[in-house]
Every structure is written in C-alpha cells, then in structure tokens.
Amino acid sequence: MPLDEVKTAVGIDVGLKEFLTTSEGKTVPIQQTYRKTQAHLARAQRQLARKEKGSNRANKQKNKIARIHQRIGRIRENFHYNTAHNLVKKYDLIAVEDLNIKGLARTKLSKSILDAAWGKFINILESVAVKCSVRVVKVNPHGTSQNCSNCGTKVPKTLSMRLHECPKCGLAMDRDENAALNILDRALNEVGLILSRQCVAGGTPVEATAAARGGLVDGQPRAARNFRWFFRWKPPSYCLQLTGENVTRALVCVSDLLSLAIEFPKCLRLLYSHKNTYLAR
Numbered sequence: 437m438p439l440d441e442v443k444t445a446v447g448i449d450v451g452l453k454e455f456l457t458t459s460e461g462k463t464v465p466i467q468q469t470y471r472k473t474q475a476h477l478a479r480a481q482r483q484l485a486r487k488e489k490g491s492n493r494a495n496k497q498k499n500k501i502a503r504i505h506q507r508i509g510r511i512r513e514n515f516h517y518n519t520a521h522n523l524v525k526k527y528d529l530i531a532v533e534d535l536n537i538k539g540l541a542r543t544k545l546s547k548s549i550l551d552a553a554w555g556k557f558i559n560i561l562e563s564v565a566v567k568c569s570v571r572v573v574k575v576n577p578h579g580t581s582q583n584c585s586n587c588g589t590k591v592p593k594t595l596s597m598r599l600h601e602c603p604k605c606g607l608a609m610d611r612d613e614n615a616a617l618n619i620l621d622r623a624l625n626e627v628g629l630i631l632s633r634q635c636v637a638g639g640t641p642v643e644a645t646a647a648a649r650g651g652l653v654d655g656q657p658r659a660a661r662n663f664r665w666f667f668r669w670k671p672p673s674y675c676l677q678l679t680g681e682n683v684t685r686a687l688v689c690v691s692d693l694l695s696l697a698i699e700f701p702k703c704l705r706l707l708y709s710h711k712n713t714y715l716a717r
C-alpha cells in the first residue's frame with residue numbers, strides 16, 4: 437500500500453499483563469486456555485520425574501508431554517492468527533517493537549518468556565499483513581515505556597507502576613497505552629507520515645498525510661515533539677521543518693531532501709541530520 441493511502445495507524449505494545457495494548461487503549465488479554473494448559477503440562481512433567489528413566493512408563497509419559505506441547509503450540513498459533521487478522525482488518529499501518537533490539541537494550545528485566553511467543557506473533561502478523569497489503573513497521577523499543585507520549589519527558593517507572601503520570605505535562609494514562617503511542621509515533625516518523633496529535637490519541641480514523649515521495653505536504657500542524665531518537669536510526673534520514681502558515685515536520689531521505697531544497701529554498705529548515713552537512717540554516 438502506498439504511504440499516502442494510509443488512513444489508519446496503530447501502535448502495539450506487548451506486555452506482561454496483557455498480551456498486547458494498542459495506542460487506542462484497547463487490550464488483548466493473554467488466553468486463559470493457554471494458562472490452564474500450562475498447569476496441565478507442569479503436572480505431566482512432575483509425573484515424568486517420578487518415573488524410572490528409560491522405562492516403558494517414562495516413555496509413555498514423555499509421549500504425553502510431547503502431545504501437550506503440540507496442543508499448546510496449536511492453541512497459541514490459532515490465537516496469534518486471530519489477533520493478527522483482527523488488527524490487519526482495522527488498520528493500514530501497524531507499528532510494533534523490534535524485539536531483537538529490546539533484548540539487548542533491556543538487561544534488567546527478562547521478557548524472555550514472552551519474547552518467543554511475541555516474536556512468532558510478529559512473524560504471523562507480518563505474513564497476514566503482506567497478504568492484505570498492510571504495512572508493519574518495526575521500531576526501536578528503547579525507552580518507549582519510560583518516555584511521555586505527549587511531551588517526551590522521561591518518566592522512570594518500575595514494572596509494578598501501571599500508570600504513566602507525567603510531572604511536566606500532566607498526562608495520565610495506562611503505561612502500556614503510553615508505550616503503544618510512543619511506538620506508533622516512532623513508526624510514523626520513520627516512514628515519514630504526519631498525523632495530528634488528536635487523531636493519534638483520539639482513536640478515530642486518522643487523516644494521514646504522506647510526506648514521502650519527495651513532497652512535503654501541508655499536513656495538519658504538529659506539536660513540537662521529541663525528536664531525539666532520529667540520531668539512532670540508520671541513515672540517511674533528516675528531520676525537516678517547513679516554516680510557513682502551517683508548521684510541518686517530516687522525516688525524509690536524501691533524494692527527497694535535495695528536491696525539497698530546490699522547491700522551497702527559503703522556508704526549509706533542517707532540524708536534525710546525521711552529519712549536519714545539509715541545509716543547516
């Protein structure tokens with residue numbers, strides 16, 4: 437799907453409490469059947485431990501455990517496909533965390549139990565999305581749960597703190613929802629889409645304006661946000677501000693930058709770049 441046809445976008449945060457939380461504040465719970473089956477599995481494994489190694493009974497029990505594993509896998513896969521289909525049906529662009537980076541970034545907290553299942557879910561989501569030509573954008577998850585989605589202030593919180601409360605701008609919302617908003621925001625910046633703050637937070641279908649394809653378009657005015665993480669991304673990407681009646685910011689690549697420089701020589705101001713060599717005013 438071309439970028440300028442993207443009308444609805446959503447950010448998704450994976451959690452320990454809920455399977456996922458969207459930037460619209462909706463949650464998908466972890467399946468109860470899965471938890472029940474896990475208890476079943478634990479019992480079967482305890483039974484195996486009591487049996488003599490290599491014996492007939494132990495082999496039978498092993499077989500039983502393998503079947504439970506298979507069942508868990510199938511339940512989970514089914515759940516992943518259902519969840520992925522529901523998301524793809526509703527949105528044109530889906531922003532998720534890139535978990536490989538997360539594994540490196542998060543040393544303190546191990547989400548590893550969830551990681552395997554989450555990674556599989558992302559793969560399924562991507563495969564379903566490709567079929568329906570929906571975009572899945574993976575973003576660096578570093579700091580998504582700590583930063584304020586409204587003003588960008590870092591608000592440190594432990595895992596037990598379920599609420600995000602920003603001392604600077606007063607934003608108070610569920611921590612996972614805040615993280616999902618940050619994820620969505622990063623993805624939109626990465627692909628060069630401009631969405632108004634209201635649309636992102638309000639949960640209504642979003643009026644999107646594409647800034648890709650070499651044209652900065654007059655999107656809705658966008659509040660000044662935190663653009664720090666641009667520097668961490670792979671070059672070449674540049675944050676631009678088109679000064680005029682509407683203040684518009686966009687992230688573009690080099691070729692777009694040059695064509696824009698020719699088109700708007702005076703009102704283009706480069707906010708950030710990787711090398712600070714282009715168009716610095």
Ligand SMILES: [Zn+2]
Binds near residue numbers: 587589605606607
């Ligand atoms: Zn804030």
